Amino acid sequence: MTGTPRPLARSLAPLPDESLPGFLLRLAHRLNRTPARMAVLTGIAPYRLGHAVKLPAHLLVALRPEAAARFAATTRLTLSEVRALGLRPHQVTYPPLTDAGERPDGRFGSHVWAFTAASRFCPQCLAGDGTAVQSAHGGPWRLPWHLPVVFACTRHRRLLDHLCPSCRQPLNASVQGRAGLILHPTGPALHPAQCRNHAPDAGTRKPKPACGTDLTATAAGTRAKADTDLGTLLDLQSRLLARLASPAADEPLFFPDLIAVSQMITISWPAAVDNLSLPEVATDALDKHIHAIRRRTADRPRGDNGRIVIGPPPAAAACASLLAMSEYLVSHPDPAAARDCVQTLARRAVERDRTRFVGIIRRGQLSLPLARALAVQRGGFHATAGAGTSAALRVPTRTCRFTAQEIPQLLPNAAYERHLAHFTTRLTVASRNNARLARRAATLKLAEMTSGGTFSDSARLLGIPRGHALSGLQQLRLRTDGEDTWQQFLLGLDAIAAELDGQEHRIDYQRRRTVLEDWSIPPAHWAHLTDGLPTLDAAPELRICASVLVWTQVTEGDYLFSPLVRDRGWGGRLLGGPDLVRDLPHLAGARRGAKARLLPRLAAYTQQTAAWCDGGARTGEQRTTP
Known part of the structure; x- marks a missing residue:
């Protein structure tokens, strides 16, 4: 499409929280056109071969700037209204969306927990609010329904559905492994609240008839098994929606943590319910989902089933149970107890699927508390190799003011x-x-x-x-x-x-070590230190030994690693290094004689050298102490 796009004769105002595919469905219904034709008229169809129009799922995240401008012009919307139809604005509060969709370099990113092309839905929301426009064209297909962490409608106090009640297929599911913005966009004209899946008895007929079931007819919907469970899950949904609306300044990685723990629970299942004291929510749906996935992927190559295994459960009840357990661990008030729980999950996940567990950790963006809880310790220190280790986990193990x-x-x-x-x-x-x-x-x-x-x-x-x-x-x-x-x-x-x-x-000990890395007591200073001690002044090798002693006291260092004993302190031993190692204890432990009289002078000299290191010395300048 070139030139200035022509505005449509009629358009619609977006509904609150409405998604791009939902707006297209309502607009197509108002103008009695197919969604594919509306995509062409509004300039957002990036692929077209003859009469076939392809609408990729990544358009749900955001339109290209030029496509957004055309869409705004033809539909008479503002650019801000067009951007609000996509998920991109949510990336600030929901980091998995950051790399999702089309990237500036033209490639397409995807995080298994970023969004789902198939939408959950609330039948009562789709039925509309009774206004003329919603009575005619239906209520909104809400944008947050495409986020895996949205599983309930808090307004109508119910869990969302994800299957058509007639054909029992997910709404807008992938076809032959490919997900689109709208399923069968060139199909027959349907009301926005009708199922666009193929009819269960379609067989091999072409074109295949649509299911067409009215999705608003199931007002009762799917609920949790008990009212107490439903109340618990609705409270959880309210907290998650609040975080999506406004991120907590002190927990910017809450959702990445939530997702990582959810994936660990899935891999290690049923460790979460067998070994941990987690919230008592109904887990039957989650248990059924996980065992079905394991049966489905049992004979598949490991690399072919990653997104299926660690992705979000499509059913709202299963996903809600999983997120309830994950939130409990991520937001646990007792860090020690949380660490014990997470470590248990991690061990079981490693036992069941070490490769996938390590992949989650390496690819994930984890907060410091979760990384510390997951870190594998051996001998009291971060492990450097072995099961479940990763550089992503070798983080500072404590919040320190010192460096x-x-x-x-x-x-x-x-x-x-x-x-x-x-x-x-x-x-x-x-x-x-x-x-x-x-x-x-x-x-x-x-x-x-x-x-x-x-x-x-x-x-x-x-x-x-x-x-x-x-x-x-x-x-x-x-x-x-x-x-x-x-x-x-x-x-x-x-x-x-x-x-x-x-x-x-x-004290900045590293600075002291740097200043003294090629230092020894200057001969003039040594002459002053040994004044009246002729036997020591006549022993030049003792000056180097005394220099090592001063170095150890100024830097609180180990004399074995003095730059006068080893090359730069950590390399091979220098010529004379073994003699210094042998002689130093005799100097430091002297109780009588000239060496004993030297020690108080060296102590005063050590204080002067330390002050010189902390105050006036700079790396690279002439090494002369005061």
């Missing part, structure tokens, strides 16, 4: 004594190395709390060689007599994290 930059390589002794000394007394092997192992493992866990990532990521952030970090943690775990003792370690870490959060001024 990874403010964590040293070794937990300071004062914090260790307050919170972890009792843990090391319970280890099964007595060793003077236990405290060092616990202090190192503590900082690795603190890094995971605030930055997420893997065990290796935490070690890299702190400048600790991965092999040393792993072997140290393994030794610590081997010396722990059961999970109760390890739980004491984790509880101590929570207390340490709370202390760090409460500190107004925290």
Whole structure:
């Protein structure tokens, strides 16, 4: 279509919440035309071969800008009214719609929970409100009925239907695997509230007659099995509709979480009802749906049935039950209890269908609380491989005010004594190395709390060689007599994290490590430090050993990973590194002689160096301490 489109002789005003296909059906009925002819006249039919008009389902999301402009001109609507006929405006509150429909690059995206071409419906809404226009052309086919999370009509207090009462087929279902905007758009003229499916006895006749059943005749409709169930589900629908109307600022990923948990419940079924204390809603319809899907897909290749298995149940009762259980877990007031429930579902889902479970996690956009609840922990840290793991789950395990930059390589002794000394007394092997192992493992866990990532990521952030970090943690775990003792370690870490959060001024240890990465005590400073100690001044190798001691105290670092011992702290040992490792304890533990007299001077010098690192030093400038 070229040039300025001609307005139709007559048009209609859209009804509240009306969908594009519903508006087309009412407009076609008023003008006594087929929906296909109306699509051509209004300029929205993107595919046309001879007399065949194809209306793809993605038009339900949004029209192209040029098509929307033509449609507005011919129907005498405003552009805002035309946009309101599509689902695109709902993507702000319902994120699965973000990638659905036609993308700017011309490709078409689809999320199995974004929308359904087949529409649920309320017979009483379709019957109209008694006004002249709705009495003549029917009430609205409401746009939200195409969203999987809309399963009830709160106005008429009933669950929505999804099958024609006569032919028992979904309304506007896919034909030969392809979904359209309107089923059989070139078929005979029908009232908008009539079923457009083929008649059950159509056989091989062409053209096949339409079912034509009046969908408004079943006013009683499908209800929940008990009034208490219906009230519970209507309350749930009201809450979901409120979120669709206005997103909660503190829960922007509520619907992605709801969908991910729903898919896990489906895969792990019946774990949700067998193992968890979830809301007591009727689950017969959901149980029937899941077992029917499993029978249907049992002999199919795994890759061919993904959308069927993890998609929303078409029946309102089944979908409502599933969403009720999911909302209970997503909105659970007790994070610990929610984590236990979600972990149970995750384990059962992995056992039944690990590939699909991991696919849900990797493709999904999850909130931090749900990702934390799903995260697989091994040895007290995020798992890096194995069943059910994904980078999407290796998130910060705690909401922290402190950062990874403010964590040293070794937990300071004062914090260790307050919170972890009792843990090391319970280890099964007595060793003077236990405290060092616990202090190192503590900082690795603190890094995971605030930055997420893997065990290796935490070690890299702190400048600790991965092999040393792993072997140290393994030794610590081997010396722990059961999970109760390890739980004491984790509880101590929570207390340490709370202390760090409460500190107004925290030290940037990463900055200190960076400033001192190629530093040693300058010869002039060493001469001042050893003034009156000629035996030390005459031992130049001691200056490097003292530099390592200062580095460990300024950075709260492990002397094994000093840049003077290892290349940049985490590489191979430098020439003379083993000698420094051997000699440092003798210097630090000196009780008499010149070395003992040097230690107080080094302590004062350490404070000056720390202040220099925190205040005036910058990476790349001349390394000279005051």
